[in-house]
Amino acid sequence: MAETLHYRTATELGRDLESGAVSSEEIVRALIERTRAVEDTVGAFLSCDEDDALARARESDERRARGERRGPLDGIPVGIKDILAVEGQPLTCASRMLANFVSPYDATAIRKLKATGAVPWGRLNMDEFAMGSSTENSSVKITANPWNPECIPGGSSGGSAACVAAGEAPLSLGSDTGGSIRQPAALCGVVGMKPTYGLVSRYGLVAFASSLDQIGPFARTVEDAALLLQAVAGHDDRDSTSFKTEIPDYRRELSQRRGPWKLGIPKEYFGEGVDPEVEKAVRAAIEFYRSEGCEIVDVSLPHTEYAIGVYYIIATAEASSNLARYDGVRYTHRSKEAADAIDLYFKSRAEGFGPEVKRRIILGTYVLSSGYYDAYYLKAQKARTLIRKDFLDACRKVDAILTPTTPAPAFRKGEKADDPLRMYLNDIFTSSGNLAGIPGISIPCGFSESGLPIGLQILGRPFEEAELLAIAHRFEQAHDYHTRHPDLT
Amino acid sequence: MEYEAVIGLEVHVQIKTESKMFTRAPAGYGHEPNTLTDPVVLGMPGTLPVMNKRAIDQIIKAGLMLGCDIAPVCKWDRKNYFYPDSPKNYQISQYDRPICIGGQLEIELPGPSRNVMGEHKFIHLTRIHLEEDVGKLNHVENDSLVDYNRAGTPLMEIVSEPDMHSGEEAYAYLTALRQIMVQGGISDCDMEKGQLRCDANISVRPKGVDTLGVKVELKNLNSISGVRNGIDYEIKRQIKTIQSGGQVVQETRRWDAEAGAATLMRTKEMAHDYRYFPDPDLMPVRVDQDWLQNLRATLPELPFERQRRYFDSFDLPYTVTSVLVPDRRLAEFFEEAVDECGEPKAVANWIANDLLRELSAGGIGIEDSKLRPAHIAGLVKLVKDGAISNNIAKEVFIAMFESGRRPEEIVEEKGLKQSSDTGELAGICNEVIGANPKSVEDYKAGKQNAINFLKGQVMKATKGKANPHIVDQILREELDKLA
């Protein structure tokens, strides 16, 4: 069994654990072996406390031996983007700024995950402070797309997507501010979901743009994604933006919500700027739903063209303030060159932040600065109202909206590295979902000629994750994209 | 030319709560450095703020006492600036939608003498908003050491209109403000502990001119007398500058109480660009009428209102009210005693003279006094009923203060009850008359004073327990018989 263990889904592993066919410790050992075999190529991990994972796995096995089981994820390893606080573990955000930072506390999502018995597994690479769409902005290393190591895995949660695609973890957690879960999931051929803003507590998620950030799952199947979402969703009194809402049993709902659904196709997301192979795959997916009896209707999201601009104003403005705390004083990198207290800021931040982070802090500081606030930030907040309204209006007419997740499959490393604007346009189909706060999922819906995965994005009504998962599940049941794995040997 | 100063104050008052403004870490003063923190206080990556409901209750109460309009909806903003005492390098504050708007504070200026009430006036308020405090820097030789214990403490910023014209008025403003905050249980307002801090905006203009002069912000006015001295110093400086042909420059200056002078901190060119924007981590506060009604019901009477009631209902003199009113506990003690005995003047005198003297001699506060309002009420009744004399009452008071025992008990046990037994007293009076023929002669010769000597002798013989009125009466009767 050991040679195939690493590509078993969390659901399958859960059954194996239940039947006694495998122990949690064996699963962790198999993943240790797998990462040793492929990490040189993939480079998804920033660090991994194997001893801690093994200890937690043994605790799970002992629980199970006593007849206790905390839930379907008890004993299952879950990779963690290095942006979520895990007590006693490094929390670097792939930044030199936090290179030596060890978190003294658990994020709420991590606390909940631990409570289910799941095993936090490694710290995953990302764009520095989640700023990027390729994971090339990590200060540590570049992660490869497991389908073609010459290509980027997407970002910012590139490590989270790549490790699941490469069989280094059955599940992982990432964060999505403008597409940072859905976009790498699409490019790596896995399932990635951004829940509704407020469904998963942000406490312990290092803030990039507070009004847009959400934690969400990566998995190889929709069912697995549902299990991981279940573990982390729910109200938290440490996050004032956390919503009080009934959390359904997502896995059970997968089979109970059967449609047929009314699905909207926004014309603004097709045509010019979309790679023909991507358009073809997504159109095929739409035809599948039609063949399943779903009603396919056109919807309009007229303010789509403003979304990227609005997104970059709001996200960088919030980031410029959120990242002010990394200053060389209390816990971050401190420059040894500082002449005085003020110089300490300038030098520590110059040394600690990479170019993309600096660029965004400068932009965000600018749009908030005296004389520009109304023209940029306030205007963007008003435009956000219109973008949000587009989606809420559309969602009154349809159950979900189908779009490509990305305009194109994964691009080559270095291709857009020095063209921030082109890089920003990778988020064109995903960032509106963050502005509107609605949930979105990306599932594999095909491959390009060159063998790179293509993602279908399904956007849904606020707090209707169950419906979204069921719609995605229906597609997955009828296709085998999720069973294909990259050849890494 | 004559000049007039125009002064507005920005006062920061720490709100008394158990936990911090946006997290559950304990709030407190005087603890070992960095022992009142948690991930939120330290601005650790990933942490988020959650409002402390009590802090909001408290600022609304403060606003209601100061006659502010309470905004139906207020929100939170981030004020961005870098400083080592600021854990996030932004302060959560309120920018364009503060919780309290407008309002006014009644102040009393010094009267012509301590015994005469001074002029009262109203200073208008612009706004009051809620924010979080920062940590504290301790400066040593080459370094500064940061203690984050104070960081995150709820802080109220009370901004006045430019309604004041002298250090004296600013002093009166702070005194009145502090009384209200303390009496309302909002803050202890201990300036030594940094619970009340004051900055002033000061400008001068020729008398009679309407427009405002160039303003200077004066910081670090960290004692109430420092406020008076610092402001007066700055007013003089500005007038001198203008009179010597110069111009006042818009800048921020720092008052140094020890040196008795202010130094330049920053010029207008170095002014901050705070980049305020709505804090995405916090939701707005909506205040409805029920909430306001519930808080209104908990408000104490304002000190000046109480004083006016003492004038009107109790006919107390200014000097006594100015002792009772500034201290809510003392005033409530007074009112409780009056409720029991109905003698406000007597009670007020006992408190203002005897009780305060004993408390200060014992170095204790009224809350630690064994003597309670009922004791004073009982004592006043005993004197009123003629059961003891005023002199005996003083003795009883000391005994009550020391032991906390009831006055009746003390009088009984020590046998201090005044004698009104006319038969017994007549015998003693006759004895005294017999023993002092000289005084009897004098009395008969028309010297009314002579009777006082005889009265004294009777009191001495009875160890002060004789009712002086009855003694007086008997003596006159007996002496008249001799005539």
Added chain:
Amino acid sequence: MAQETIDIDYVANLARIALTDEEKERFSGQLGQVLDYIEKLNTLDVSGVEPTAHAFPLENVWRADEPEPGFPVETALKNAPAVRDNMVVVPKVVE
């Protein structure tokens, strides 16, 4: 379209980041392009539109004033680059 320019020295000073001359030039150019792209917003009429600060607005999200024990001082200072007398050391702040 005229390229928007950022007063990079002013903004970098506000952001407390020391930039090299090369960085200043590169960022100015790149951010100018981004701002040009954002210019598109000027064609959008937002008069009468309320700004959105939160995706799903809530009100009165608070907690009771009940303290919980915080960090022991060692935990609070564990990641600090320099500590003396249980306080964080910074170069002397003059103001």
